[in-house]
Amino acid sequence: MPLDRLVTDASLAHVARRLRLLGYDIDVHRGARFEELIDIARADGRALLTRSSRRAPRSANDPELRIVTLSGVLADDVQLVTQQFTPASAPLRRCTACNTPLQSRSAFEARGEVPGRVARAGGPLTFCPGCGRWFWVGSHVTRLRQWTEERLGRQLEAPEGTTPPPPVAGDEQSP
Numbered sequence: 001m002p003l004d005r006l007v008t009d010a011s012l013a014h015v016a017r018r019l020r021l022l023g024y025d026i027d028v029h030r031g032a033r034f035e036e037l038i039d040i041a042r043a044d045g046r047a048l049l050t051r052s053s054r055r056a057p058r059s060a061n062d063p064e065l066r067i068v069t070l071s072g073v074l075a076d077d078v079q080l081v082t083q084q085f086t087p088a089s090a091p092l093r094r095c096t097a098c099n100t101p102l103q104s105r106s107a108f109e110a111r112g113e114v115p116g117r118v119a120r121a122g123g124p125l126t127f128c129p130g131c132g133r134w135f136w137v138g139s140h141v142t143r144l145r146q147w148t149e150e151r152l153g154r155q156l157e158a159p160e161g162t163t164p165p166p167p168v169a170g171d172e173q174s175p
């Protein structure tokens with residue numbers, strides 16, 4: 001059974017953001033050394049994604065520890081991870097900035113917190129209780145769907161029971 005919880009460092013933060021959009025639970029520990037990442041992976045039961053091809057000697061024979069070496073090339077890395085791991089969440093339901101699962105909120109609740117045109121549209125919105133960001137459906141969702149189909153050769157599945165597609169990061173992630 002593949003692990004569905006992941007951890008990496010800042011060198012793969014761009015890959016982590018994309019994986020979160022696809023529903024993956026992935027912690028990013030900025031500035032952590034390789035040995036520290038191994039300790040975190042072991043303590044949290046997470047698979048370690050790294051750009052380092054080094055292998056710590058004490059991790060070599062640990063069957064509990066799974067380390068995947070990535071290139072840093074976004075499409076290649078995302079494809080490799082999606083082939084080996086199962087996402088913990090539905091797509092577009094996890095904060096791209098801090099990895100926290102998002103909460104559904106009404107447009108009324110979002111008034112004053114999001115651009116007026118977004119609140120007036122009345123569409124579904126989500127809120128991150130971890131970092132306070134709001135998310136909504138935007139043109140980036142269309143771009144993400146195109147990217148997923150073109151680069152991964154698969155559909156970006158909508159979470160069950162949600163049509164139209166659910167909210168996603170409105171601020172910083174564009175495919």
Ligand SMILES: [Zn+2]
Nearest residue numbers: 095098128131
């Ligand atoms: Zn957040």
